[in-house]
Amino acid sequence: DGGITQSPKYLFRKEGQNVTLSCEQNLNHDAMYWYRQDPGQGLRLIYYSQIVNDFQKGDIAEGYSVSREKKESFPLTVTSAQKNPTAFYLCASSIEGVGQPQHFGDGTRLSIL
């Protein structure tokens, strides 16, 4: 089955620790995205990548980093500089092209210990 796999489903971070969230897709999509979802707020774009080895900041990139070494993979690192990391993180992908819809994985819930 084609789809987007996010892991782990739940993640806990200690103070001062960096953590990495995994996102893998087997849809052969060119573009991949990371969103953050908080209660009472819409999804907010953290980073996106349209091709391998290239990515752009979204609206709330501070305290996050990404890499895109393979087409299938777009990991997100939540660094210690992100002071309010508790949220539901969603990865999405789409075919590259005008107006193509985005499809989402099932998310990773990150909490602070």
Add this chain to the structure above:
Amino acid sequence: QKEVEQDPGPLSVPEGAIVSLNCTYSNSAFQYFMWYRQYSRKGPELLMYTYSSGNKEDGRFTAQVDKSSKYISLFIRDSQPSDSATYLCAGRRTGFQKLVFGTGTRLLVSP
């Protein structure tokens, strides 16, 4: 003002009712509009995808876009308890990757 506004609900209806979910948006450059359904602790699932103004129907779902009033709607016919979820609307400008989401409307369909 948020670019996309949605009433958070919850909207409670009995099984079999016709449901109307609505969003307003402020950016007149939006050309693409999407509705997603999100169950608790799951990622959003694409339901409907429309371009510019007009209607689009898929089974029990109809999406409607009125660009003159910057209003988008999702209608669900013969609603089922399994439709109970949060519904997110989103808009997108031509040539831009970014989707702008509303905060979502929670729908509860009681048997």
